[in-house]
Amino acid sequence: MFPRRRYTVAVLGATGAVGRELLQTLDQRRFPTAEVRALCSESSAGEELSFGKRTLRAHAVVPEQLEGVEILFVAAGDEAAARWIPAAREAGAVCVDVSRWSAAQADVPLAVPDLNAEVLADHTGLIASPCAAALVCAVALHPLRDLGLSHVDVTSLEPASGAGLGGLNELSKQTVSLLNFQPVDVEVHPHRLAFNVYPQVGDLGEGGASAGERALEQDLTRLLGVPTLATAVRVPVFVGTSVSVTARLQRSATLDEVRGRLEGVAGLTLVDAGYPMPMDVAEASDVRVGRLRVDGNVVRLWAVSDNLKRGAAVNLVQVAELLDAVWTAAQA
Numbered sequence: 001m002f003p004r005r006r007y008t009v010a011v012l013g014a015t016g017a018v019g020r021e022l023l024q025t026l027d028q029r030r031f032p033t034a035e036v037r038a039l040c041s042e043s044s045a046g047e048e049l050s051f052g053k054r055t056l057r058a059h060a061v062v063p064e065q066l067e068g069v070e071i072l073f074v075a076a077g078d079e080a081a082a083r084w085i086p087a088a089r090e091a092g093a094v095c096v097d098v099s100r101w102s103a104a105q106a107d108v109p110l111a112v113p114d115l116n117a118e119v120l121a122d123h124t125g126l127i128a129s130p131c132a133a134a135l136v137c138a139v140a141l142h143p144l145r146d147l148g149l150s151h152v153d154v155t156s157l158e159p160a161s162g163a164g165l166g167g168l169n170e171l172s173k174q175t176v177s178l179l180n181f182q183p184v185d186v187e188v189h190p191h192r193l194a195f196n197v198y199p200q201v202g203d204l205g206e207g208g209a210s211a212g213e214r215a216l217e218q219d220l221t222r223l224l225g226v227p228t229l230a231t232a233v234r235v236p237v238f239v240g241t242s243v244s245v246t247a248r249l250q251r252s253a254t255l256d257e258v259r260g261r262l263e264g265v266a267g268l269t270l271v272d273a274g275y276p277m278p279m280d281v282a283e284a285s286d287v288r289v290g291r292l293r294v295d296g297n298v299v300r301l302w303a304v305s306d307n308l309k310r311g312a313a314v315n316l317v318q319v320a321e322l323l324d325a326v327w328t329a330a331q332a
């Protein structure tokens with residue numbers, strides 16, 4: 001009998017919204033770590049972060065911090081991913097990245113262990129995690145694939161924390177300022193978000209689609225294998241991505257058939273009493289689905305999850321848990 005393997009892991013972006021949640025999730029799910037390194041840019045170096053009952057000090061990332069790292073979680077944006085992932089892989093780490101840099105590469109597996117654990121068989125040291133809005137849709141819709149899911153039209157309602165810790169703090173400050181009849185600063189978000197809603201998540205690109213819409217369409221099409229149309233809207237909610245979905249099937253189905261497919265699915269909770277809302281899912285690890293309606297071959301539903309927890313941290317740790325299972329089996 002071999003002793004339980006424990007890993008040297010690093011979190012790049014540990015001082016950010018996803019990184020903090022990731023540290024908490026690694027501890028809560030008791031991922032077997034021997035050492036955890038909290039990495040960030042120069043600007044937050046030295047900050048103290050909670051890791052269960054322990055406190056970690058954040059360090060600015062330098063090549064030496066990657067030495068000996070077996071799993072590098074990347075929650076630091078595209079630029080940092082492009083800069084540090086190649087170096088980390090070279091140094092022997094498997095990288096699990098939640099930025100667009102990896103997700104946009106067609107040959108990098110896009111993993112949601114609850115629905116496509118098999119894609120990890122093909123990884124070459126880099127695994128991508130999808131955007132939070134695609135993840136909530138994919139978990140809610142993948143059970144409908146054997147009913148002939150053929151097309152998805154989705155509107156995502158994305159929270160301030162989707163734009164990182166800066167976005168979350170800006171909504172908070174704007175809200176306090178407005179309630180105190182003070183002028184409002186707009187720096188992180190493109191418009192005032194407090195007491196407002198706007199149809200733009202990320203930069204607008206060629207053809208008018210936003211970065212959030214492109215990510216959602218790209219990731220969901222990859223995860224479910226069906227064409228997707230998306231509209232992404234920023235809403236004045238701190239945490240929790242909601243999606244309003246219209247899905248088409250190749251044949252007619254009944255409400256009972258669709259409900260039957262969604263019941264008892266790992267990571268998914270069907271809400272019958274009322275409907276799920278962002279305030280219900282803070283810190284929850286599941287995707288909640290409600291307002292299920294079926295009309296012939298058209299299924300409409302509403303789904304919600306915590307974008308930082310379920311939409312990022314839990315998925316990253318689930319990937320690491322699968323890597324651990326494979327490595328542990330290989331050692332036996």
Ligand SMILES: NC(=O)c1ccc[n+]([C@@H]2O[C@H](COP(=O)([O-])OP(=O)(O)OC[C@H]3O[C@@H](n4cnc5c(N)ncnc54)[C@H](OP(=O)(O)O)[C@@H]3O)[C@@H](O)[C@H]2O)c1
Pocket residue numbers: 012013014015016017018019039040041042043044045061074075076077078079080098099100130131132161162163164165166307308311312
């Ligand atoms: N927020 C969400 O809901 C969500 C969901 C899914 C995926 N994601 C993705 O997760 C990533 C992180 O998002 P976030 O919301 O956590 O952002 P955030 O709160 O702004 O945090 C960014 C983190 O990255 C670090 N960082 C930035 N540039 C760096 C660099 N050049 N070198 C080293 N570290 C650097 C920051 O360090 P400092 O503190 O030192 O600046 C901070 O720790 C993004 O790719 C985002 O698209 C976010």
